[in-house]
Amino acid sequence: MKLLIEKVVYGGDGLARLSDGSVFVPFTLPGETVEAREVSTGGGRREAELVQVLQPSSARVAPECAHFGVCGGCQYQHATYDEQLAMKRAILSESLERAGLSELPAIVTHTAEPWGYRNRIRLRLAEVDGVLRVGYLRRGSSEFLPVQMCPIASPLLWRAAQALLTLLSEDAQWLRSALEVEFFTNAGETKLQMLLFVEREPAKGFERFSERLRERVPELVGAGVSVIASAGRNRKTQRMRPGTAWGADGMGCDAAGESYWVSRGAFFQVNRFLIDELVRLVTGGRGGSVAWDLFAGVGLFSRVLAKQFARVVAVEAAADDLARSFKSEGRVAVNATTVEFLRRAVLERERPELVVMDPPRAGVGAEVCALLARVCAPEMVYVSCDPVTLGRDLKAMVDSGYTLAELHMVDLFPQTFHQETVAVLRRETA
Structure with missing residues (x-):
């Protein structure tokens, strides 16, 4: 098939439209004309493998890795770094718009060295x-x-x-x-x-x-x-x-002026060049009496917030590292899931000035969104590694009275389709 690639979708494939539907072709770029061969997937989605690029994009480059295209790790090494960022911003915007969000704030992009970044x-x-x-x-x-x-x-x-x-x-x-x-x-x-x-x-x-x-x-x-x-x-x-x-x-x-104890095998943000910037975006310029850090991990955000808030509650289901390091006056480490913590907090009518949440790829989900709407914090910062679940959750929060005030794309995963977003939500206080 001879195809014109319209755009790149989440996951890294290029999308081409035919009279009988869409076809997805990996390792292509927007605006390219390619020859592709359809492959059988059995999943209802039409996919094709790239045979040759007939008219390449000006953003196409030679990949740095000899295994690119065969290895499952990277999807974007054939694009300039500027083009990678443009594709990710477009995917983020489209994902949020598909979720029903309109009047999006401008996406601010944050980058660092795109090679040798994984820790x-x-x-x-x-x-x-x-x-x-x-x-x-x-x-x-x-x-x-x-x-x-x-x-x-x-x-x-x-x-x-x-x-x-x-x-x-x-x-x-x-x-x-x-x-x-x-x-x-x-x-x-x-x-x-x-x-x-x-x-x-x-x-x-x-x-x-x-x-x-x-x-x-x-x-x-x-x-x-x-x-x-x-x-x-x-x-x-x-x-x-x-x-x-x-x-x-x-x-x-x-990271960010703090030292974190990370047990062998425990989660820590993977991009060694952008951790400080991520922490700054989440915590910078914020302060007050009470803040919650949900899905706190090792306390990446909690430790910095504790310098700016009188009391910080860090919630983590696997809280061994957190409990070891996050303890002193005004620092509370809670070993619980976020939904368990919020159910209790709603009953006790607790209300922080700031809620930070950095959930796994599945997002926070409907019950957490509903509970947060009842907590009614003036400001929330949502850190997401999946634009689709982010859009779903942000739509629920906007429908409950929040305004999407800021959008930041932090490129923690260059050369891949993965992306990190920091969304800031605010609501008027009564």
């Missing part, structure tokens, strides 16, 4: 032709793809992955047992944590294995094992139990 990578381990390799999954499949580079990863992470493979001759039992490995570093690449995922844990030798790796990568401060306790390779359905460990069980990560 965490999780690699698979598998033998290829008798040689142990690290890699990801091939795009759209569960097939292992050995890789020789990952230019969006912090250089230390890739150096650690290469060093790991040199241990095979000395510590084969641990590497042969591992299905995956995760590396995590701080913004300055001065410290490194490693987590091995295994199905069966060898009886001994992990301390020596870790120390040998530290000889090659001196930044390594801690390592641990996570034993996969359930069948199946789907990460979403796997159950894990902690195994043996070596060194520190986490490390301090500096």
Whole structure:
């Protein structure tokens, strides 16, 4: 098929319209004329694979990574960075408009270095032709793809992955047992944590294995094992139990003038260059008596808010790291889900001046939106990694009386279709 690409949609595919419907083609750009071959998906959505670009966009560039197009990690390396940002802004606007939101504020874009930004990578381990390799999954499949580079990863992470493979001759039992490995570093690449995922844990030798790796990568401060306790390779359905460990069980990560303790395997924002800017957008210029930080994680926003509000309540369902560090007068760490906390708060008629929320990709959902409408805080800041669920939730909040005052797109995930949005909602107080 010869197709004219109209736009790029969330997920990274280009959209072309035909008389009998739309076709989606990956690795294309708006305005391009391409030749594509339709593929069968069985899902009701017409998809095609790119055969050749007949008339390229002026924004098309050569990708930096040799695995681009085959690896499932990146979708936008064929576009200039300015074009990537333009596509993401268009997708954000369209997602919010489709949700029924009109009169959107101008989208303010926040960027940093678009390569080498990731502070965490999780690699698979598998033998290829008798040689142990690290890699990801091939795009759209569960097939292992050995890789020789990952230019969006912090250089230390890739150096650690290469060093790991040199241990095979000395510590084969641990590497042969591992299905995956995760590396995590701080913004300055001065410290490194490693987590091995295994199905069966060898009886001994992990301390020596870790120390040998530290000889090659001196930044390594801690390592641990996570034993996969359930069948199946789907990460979403796997159950894990902690195994043996070596060194520190986490490390301090500096951001926005604060130091956060992040346990091995715990969540922390992935872009090491933009964390400070994200915190500034959420917390800057705000202060008062009471603030709530919902889905607080390790307290990325809570710690800064505590300097500006007399009392900050940080709510997190997995609050181990938060409870360890967020304690003193005016700082309250609550180990609960956001919906559990809000149900109690509504009954007790608590009302903060600011609500911050940074939910997972599924968003906050209808019940949380309804409870927040009853809390009626004068200002809310919503941090989202999914424009579709963001649009759904913002529409509910606007319908309850809030005004969408600010929209910020913080590009935490360059070269990929993923995007982070900071939305500021305000309402008139009685």
